[in-house]
Amino acid sequence: MKTMKPLLRSLIIPSMLFLGACCCGKETVVAPPPPPPPPVVLPGLGDVFYDFDKSDLRAEAIEQLKTNANWIQANTASNVLIEGHCDERGTSEYNLALGDRRANSAKDYIVNLGVAPARLKTVSYGEEKPFAAGSTEEAWAQNRRAHFVAQ
Amino acid sequence: MMHFYRHVLPGIFVVLFSLVFFPFHLTAAESGEYIAIRKAGSGNIALVLNKLDANGRKETGFAQGLDTIIHDGLDFTKLFSMISPPLNVRDNSNRKNVVINFGALNSVGAEVYAGGVVTIKSGLVTLDMEVYETAGAKLLLRKTYTGKEGGLRSIGHAFCADLVELLTGKKSVFGSKVVFVSNKSGSKEIYQCDFDGYGLEQVTNSRSISMNPALSPDGKHLAYIDFTTGRPTLYIRSLADRKVASVGKSSVSIDPEWRNSSEVAATLSLNGDPEIYLIKTDGTISRRLTNSKGIDISPSFSPDGSKMVFVSSRNGLPQIFIQDMQSGQTKRLTFSGRYNTQPSWSPAGDKIVYTTWENSGEINIFTINADGSGLAQLTRKSGENKSPSWSPDGGMIVFTSNRKGKEKMYVMNSNGDNQRNLLQGDGEQTQPSWSLFR
Known part of the structure; x- marks a missing residue:
């Protein structure tokens, strides 16, 4: 359910922009300045994933955060909550702190790309709200993430 | 017979003496002395916990409840080796005074003896406890604990707390x-x-x-x-x-x-x-x-x-x-x-x-x-x-x-x-x- 809203928005808002750009022609466009080529559908907010016990950003995480930054810049009506999550291993207090570090590492990167810090909030759920059940490396890898929620 | 008296008689004198002269509580110096002795040999404390005395049906019920509470409470601490009371641990035939057979206690290896009486006074359950060091037939603690019928756990644990603190010199778990x-x-x-x-x-x-x-x-x-x-x-x-x-x-x-x-x-x-x-x-x-x-x-x-x-x-x-x-x-x-x-x-x-x-x-x-x-x-x-x-x-x-x-x-x-x-x-x-x- 959580992912529904951002997903819908990510589809609807860019497509409206696209339609607006097509129909109105030379009229002024409301949202971001008209891009030179015909606008493409902007990819939506996506989650980023972390290595074990790390809050450092992996290469693919950086790509995703750039995408997220663009989305946030394009969707000025939304603020974004970044939830830090951990896998079930280790101890829960440390994981709560590690989740906080993960959420903040993602936030810091996006702020460095020019997004206003006031539009980003962070929270940690530590190991309390895993996405994937089970005690496998796949499940753990899914659960070490920063989850982006448009609000 | 001679053997029996040799062990029991000194015990009687000690009990009577202590009834007259000992205060309700042991002084700090005395308990400190006992703790110092304990530290030398660090194993569990060999304890005889005698069945509580009671007259009357209600009192007997409370006594049985308190027996279990005190036994389980002391057992939880894992500080004690519980020794069953020897059959001749006490001689009740002699007047009103309870006579503790320290010879029998020593022969089963008990270091400490605890026993008591349950009565009902002004509607309150009343537990009178006595604790002795068996080697010297020395009174370590004599104290009365009272509470309501529904509060047997608190009554029993108050005694357990005193006993543990007396013997170890440390705060106990009771009440935590x-x-x-x-x-x-x-x-x-x-x-x-x-x-x-x-x-x-x-x-x-x-x-x-x-x-x-x-x-x-x-x-x-x-x-x-x-x-x-x-x-x-x-x-x-x-x-x-x-x-x-x-x-x-x-x-x-x-x-x-x-x-x-x-x-x-x-x-x-x-x-x-x-x-x-x-x-x-x-x-x-x-x-x-x-x-x-x-x-x-x-x-x-x-x-x-x-x-x-x-x-x-x-x-x-x-x-x-x-x-x-x-x-x-x-x-x-x-x-x-x-x-x-x-x-x-x-x-x-x-x-x-x-x-x-x-x-x-x-x-x-x-x-x-x-x-x-x-x-x-x-x-x-x-x-x-x-x-x-x-x-x-x-x-x-x-x-x-x-x-x-x-x-x-x-x-x-x-x-x-x-x-x-x-x-x-x-x-x-x-x-x-x-x-x-x-």
Whole structure:
């Protein structure tokens, strides 16, 4: 359910922009300045994933955060909550702190790309709200993430 | 016959003498003397706990109840070897005075004898107890305990507390509480029970996530973390009037622990980096204690509050450090184990208990002296063992283990002996914290 809203928005808002750009022609466009080529559908907010016990950003995480930054810049009506999550291993207090570090590492990167810090909030759920059940490396890898929620 | 009198007669004289001259309580010097003798031979105390006397049906019922409560209570401490009373432990034929057969007690190897009488006086259950050191037929304690019919546990445990404190010179577990987290209602809520698992009560009902409860040393406040607002927030609840102060609502709060009854320390991530702060019971921050890049969590304090042990990831994976509260000087405590968390400073001040997440995937409990020497492993080959917390006397540790499937609370002696389940029931039990007060 959580992912529904951002997903819908990510589809609807860019497509409206696209339609607006097509129909109105030379009229002024409301949202971001008209891009030179015909606008493409902007990819939506996506989650980023972390290595074990790390809050450092992996290469693919950086790509995703750039995408997220663009989305946030394009969707000025939304603020974004970044939830830090951990896998079930280790101890829960440390994981709560590690989740906080993960959420903040993602936030810091996006702020460095020019997004206003006031539009980003962070929270940690530590190991309390895993996405994937089970005690496998796949499940753990899914659960070490920063989850982006448009609000 | 001669043999019998040789042993019993001196006992009679001692009892009569003590009835006349001994005060209700043993003096400190005398108990200190006994403790000094005990320390020489450090094993369990060989105790004969005689069946309580009672006349009348009601009294007999109370006596049987108290027998069980006192026996189970003393057994819980694992300080005693319980010896069955010898058949001729007492001679009641002689007048009104109870005559204790110290010869018989000595011959079965008893060091200490405890016995008593249950009566009902002005509607109250009245327990008159006597404790003797058998070797010298010396009275150690004579005291009367009273309470209502429904309060047999308190009456029995008041005696157990006196006996343990008399013989060990330390605070006992009797009257102490354990607060912990259980998900048995479907969400993580805080519960409390007596030291032995009795008297389970639900403390929070936020239907969110409640975590890391810690009772203040005076028992007046409960600090805990709760997600009701959507983020982990520190709450300090006054137990008398249920007033709640909250801290760091716009931040992430982690793992509170009390420095004394008016100051709690917890991690707050106010600037995107988790640091430990000292906070007053009204929720105001008094000062920041750590300043390092990386995670700083799980403070616990030396008994005098002058030093803090905590977890830091300043060197990479989490390790345990000790910080001097005045100078701020910090040194690393643990060098064995790649992932060490959950430190707790012993009430005696000498040891720190913590957990290591081992390469095997097990999580085990260790103790180490505050100076870094004397590393000892308390759990092994039993899955994940977490969240160790000392009993008020430091003689025991409560912790959780998933050794039989679901995570449940266990207790053990502080050297790892006598590991056993504390509380049955549905759901998982996590993050126990043993109160310092009684």
